[in-house]
Amino acid sequence: MSLLEAREVGKRYGPVVALESANLSVDAGEVHALLGANGAGKSTFVKILTGVIQRDGGSVELRGEPVRVSSPSQAARIGLAPVFQDPALVPDLTVAQNIRLTGLAVEEVRQRLHTMDIDIDFTEQAGDVPLPLLRMIDLARAMARDPQLLLLDEITAALPSDLAERVFAVMEDWRRRGRSVLFITHRLAEVIAMCDRATVLRDGSDVGTVIPREGGERQIVEHMLGPEAAMAEARAAEVDETAPVAAGAATGAGAITVEVSGLRVGSLAGVSFSLRAGEILGIAALEGQGQDDLFAVLAGERRAEGGELNVAGKALRPRHPYDAIRSGLVLVPADRLLALLPQRSVRENIAAPRYNRIGRWGPINPREESRRVSTAIEALQIDTRAQGQVRRLSGGNQQKVTIARWLASGFQTLLCFDPTRGIDVGTKRQIYTLLRRLADDGAAILFFSSELSEFPLVCDRVLTLFGGRITDELAGEGADEASLLRAMHGLVEEVTA
Amino acid sequence: MTSSAAVEARPRRGLNAGRLGRRHGWTVGVYVLLLLLILYWHTIPANWGSFDVQSLAIDALPLAFAAMAQSVVIISGGIDLSVGSLISLVNVVSAKYMIDMGFRNALLFGALLLLGSAAAGAFTGSLIVLTRVPDIVVTLAMLFVWAGVALEILQIPGGGAPAQYLQLGTGHWWSQWIPSGLVILLLAYAIFWLPLRWARPGLALYSIGSNRNAAYLSGVGVARTRIFAYALGGLFCGLAGLSLSATSGIGDPNAGQYYTLNSVAAAVLGGVLLVGGVGGLIGPIAAAFVVTLVKTILILKGVDQNWAQVIQGTLIIVVVMIGGLAIRQRRRT
Numbered sequence: 001m002s003l004l005e006a007r008e009v010g011k012r013y014g015p016v017v018a019l020e021s022a023n024l025s026v027d028a029g030e031v032h033a034l035l036g037a038n039g040a041g042k043s044t045f046v047k048i049l050t051g052v053i054q055r056d057g058g059s060v061e062l063r064g065e066p067v068r069v070s071s072p073s074q075a076a077r078i079g080l081a082p083v084f085q086d087p088a089l090v091p092d093l094t095v096a097q098n099i100r101l102t103g104l105a106v107e108e109v110r111q112r113l114h115t116m117d118i119d120i121d122f123t124e125q126a127g128d129v130p131l132p133l134l135r136m137i138d139l140a141r142a143m144a145r146d147p148q149l150l151l152l153d154e155i156t157a158a159l160p161s162d163l164a165e166r167v168f169a170v171m172e173d174w175r176r177r178g179r180s181v182l183f184i185t186h187r188l189a190e191v192i193a194m195c196d197r198a199t200v201l202r203d204g205s206d207v208g209t210v211i212p213r214e215g216g217e218r219q220i221v222e223h224m225l226g227p228e229a230a231m232a233e234a235r236a237a238e239v240d241e242t243a244p245v246a247a248g249a250a251t252g253a254g255a256i257t258v259e260v261s262g263l264r265v266g267s268l269a270g271v272s273f274s275l276r277a278g279e280i281l282g283i284a285a286l287e288g289q290g291q292d293d294l295f296a297v298l299a300g301e302r303r304a305e306g307g308e309l310n311v312a313g314k315a316l317r318p319r320h321p322y323d324a325i326r327s328g329l330v331l332v333p334a335d336r337l338l339a340l341l342p343q344r345s346v347r348e349n350i351a352a353p354r355y356n357r358i359g360r361w362g363p364i365n366p367r368e369e370s371r372r373v374s375t376a377i378e379a380l381q382i383d384t385r386a387q388g389q390v391r392r393l394s395g396g397n398q399q400k401v402t403i404a405r406w407l408a409s410g411f412q413t414l415l416c417f418d419p420t421r422g423i424d425v426g427t428k429r430q431i432y433t434l435l436r437r438l439a440d441d442g443a444a445i446l447f448f449s450s451e452l453s454e455f456p457l458v459c460d461r462v463l464t465l466f467g468g469r470i471t472d473e474l475a476g477e478g479a480d481e482a483s484l485l486r487a488m489h490g491l492v493e494e495v496t497a
Numbered sequence: 498m499t500s501s502a503a504v505e506a507r508p509r510r511g512l513n514a515g516r517l518g519r520r521h522g523w524t525v526g527v528y529v530l531l532l533l534l535i536l537y538w539h540t541i542p543a544n545w546g547s548f549d550v551q552s553l554a555i556d557a558l559p560l561a562f563a564a565m566a567q568s569v570v571i572i573s574g575g576i577d578l579s580v581g582s583l584i585s586l587v588n589v590v591s592a593k594y595m596i597d598m599g600f601r602n603a604l605l606f607g608a609l610l611l612l613g614s615a616a617a618g619a620f621t622g623s624l625i626v627l628t629r630v631p632d633i634v635v636t637l638a639m640l641f642v643w644a645g646v647a648l649e650i651l652q653i654p655g656g657g658a659p660a661q662y663l664q665l666g667t668g669h670w671w672s673q674w675i676p677s678g679l680v681i682l683l684l685a686y687a688i689f690w691l692p693l694r695w696a697r698p699g700l701a702l703y704s705i706g707s708n709r710n711a712a713y714l715s716g717v718g719v720a721r722t723r724i725f726a727y728a729l730g731g732l733f734c735g736l737a738g739l740s741l742s743a744t745s746g747i748g749d750p751n752a753g754q755y756y757t758l759n760s761v762a763a764a765v766l767g768g769v770l771l772v773g774g775v776g777g778l779i780g781p782i783a784a785a786f787v788v789t790l791v792k793t794i795l796i797l798k799g800v801d802q803n804w805a806q807v808i809q810g811t812l813i814i815v816v817v818m819i820g821g822l823a824i825r826q827r828r829r830t
């Protein structure tokens with residue numbers, strides 16, 4: 001029997017269509033996945049179902065009754081409890097106060113957390129609680145309402161595997177009790193393991209509902225990307241697999257652009273390596289092994305405490321990102337909004353790094369600027385439908401803009417810190433291809449990622465970092481997950497430094 | 498994100514000195530500063546005594562209420578630039594009509610005025626919510642509106658109040674060392690703020706100042722809470738205006754000007770962060786006394802009026818800077 005039935009739901013912001021016409025049917029006792037590339041409209045859909053925003057068209061029925069959800073608190077009353085992508089806890093209140101704020105009993109939530117085997121000090125301020133635990137509190141808060149439908153928007157993205165397991169247990173429990181879960185994730189393995197059915201959105205419309213266990217990953221990706229794109233992707237993937245070999249030959253030829261010796265800062269305890277033009281050097285590490293400090297020093301955000309940094313043969317001690325940028329070292333951070341001007345247009349964002357050259361105080365040459373910006377937009381295939389304000393772009397397109405900025409202003413070395421975090425499969429591939437092309441054109445790229453499967457696809461060489469020191473160097477092709485993890489000191493389980 | 502290190506923040510039950518310090522350190526610091534100033538102050542006049550204490554309370558009382566009004570609004574994520582002229586308005590209305598009343602009627606009229614000023618605050622808040630014009634713009638406009646109305650009601654300083662009413666602001670109860678104004682201040686705090694602080698309306702107030710989106714997603718009525726914050730601020734403005742009538746004895750359409758920016762100064766000194774969501778009312782009350790006491794001390798020391806202002810401004814920057822440094826230091830460890 002159908003619990004939730006949404007038909008032709010649409011939402012537009014001015015000329016930008018966030019949701020064209022989406023259908024969704026969730027049965028009672030079902031774990032249903034909602035899938036799609038970034039910008040396909042998943043989060044918009046969830047926000048409409050839970051009353052955060054209002055739909056422009058279409059209908060929603062709950063147990064056969066038409067409903068119009070006007071606010072999150074009303075959604076909770078009729079049995080729809082969401083866990084949103086951003087933590088919904090107020091940072092300056094304690095955990096207990098946050099729970100009372102929603103009108104729930106503190107004991108009830110504590111009980112729910114307890115059944116998930118999580119113990120949290122409720123007198124702690126929410127702002128001081130680590131992100132993964134905040135997600136679990138969010139989940140417990142939603143569970144405490146005992147909803148008919150639990151909506152989980154990318155809850156596992158910020159969770160370590162042991163906590164993700166507990167979320168899956170909750171989903172199992174909900175199904176067993178004849179209730180339903182709507183589950184949004186980018187991890188297709190989770191969908192195949194956990195979900196009964198999956199509805200795929202593309203460009204704001206649903207393009208099909210599949211049974212993941214039967215169709216597998218390939219079928220889902222095909223739906224997500226569309227038939228032609230899927231074929232192009234397959235070709236791109238083939239190219240990618242041969243790319244490292246081709247580049248490996250070139251590695252010897254490139255001149256050393258960045259040389260680091262004995263670098264010490266924060267948790268980084270003496271690191272030496274060199275990076276050549278035309279190569280992509282990977283840095284693989286568990287959370288908090290010094291990679292943040294390494295990138296911060298190279299990008300000029302932090303001063304080194306010891307050791308040397310040579311760029312193009314000259315010693316460099318950056319005191320400010322400006323110094324690093326002038327020497328051709330530029331950063332693409334994981335948090336895109338740290339690098340962008342969210343209220344400004346795509347063009348302005350791309351042109352912004354060009355404004356701060358000293359001695360360029362005169363009027364901006366508009367023709368020259370627009371030529372460079374257009375070239376960068378084209379090279380990166382940025383979707384410019386929502387170009388008026390960068391914050392309206394999808395995450396993948398925002399990340400492309402952060403790279404385009406440097407393309408337009410020129411650089412020698414690109415520092416990519418987890419550049420594909422929270423980006424969908426198709427755009428990830430585009431970014432890999434782009435990085436390879438930049439390297440072939442003579443750029444040096446330092447690449448950190450939290451996804452181990454990216455290293456063999458992207459890198460020529462991989463260094464593993466543990467406890468602030470380099471523990472191993474692997475060739476790109478040899479950097480499969482198992483060897484990487486071993487080199488990252490076999491800390492596969494819950495062991496921490 | 499494969500590491501579980503972040504998850505190991507297991508609870509440490511029991512008294513946590515570090516956390517207590519982090520949450521209440523600023524307030525304690527302001528009271529220590531106040532105590533130091535008092536110790537210094539009492540060595541200056543030849544025969545310092547209960548009279549000095551009373552005159553300090555008289556001077557500081559309206560500012561303390563104004564600071565409470567401002568703090569409530571700032572905590573909710575707004576700012577109220579109309580505080581001063583709303584105080585003037587309440588001041589002139591009360592002085593104009595109370596002069597002919599008996600004590601009992603004056604009290605009733607005062608209660609009515611409190612309701613009125615709360616309604617005026619709610620009006621400002623509703624304007625902000627409905628028009629979606631930023632807080633600072635709407636309250637700046639209301640600064641002119643209330644000031645104009647106050648001048649319309651009383652062009653020149655005048656009016657008055659029954660003697661018993663004046664005693665409320667300037668007298669003392671039980672002992673010469675306990676000014677009646679101070680008692681009323683504490684009563685107002687206990688009646689109008691404490692019951693809210695730990696209940697849902699108070700939590701909602703802090704939540705919309707801390708993270709409006711998270712508050713909304715938690716089911717808080719954001720618009721309602723914003724209006725409520727301005728209404729509560731209006732109520733404290735009413736108390737400030739009434740206490741100004743009681744301590745000065747007259748109504749003055751320009752008397753409130755002093756309080757607009759000084760209320761912001763007291764709130765900030767008292768540990769209320771301008772970004773919202775952080776602070777309380779206890780700190781700003783003490784800060785109102787600090788601001789007043791510094792002025793008193795500078796006058797006693799015979800410092801030139803203009804230089805006294807420079808010193809007061811410098812003090813605000815220095816205190817807030819030291820507080821900020823202390824917080825950053827603690828975060829680092």
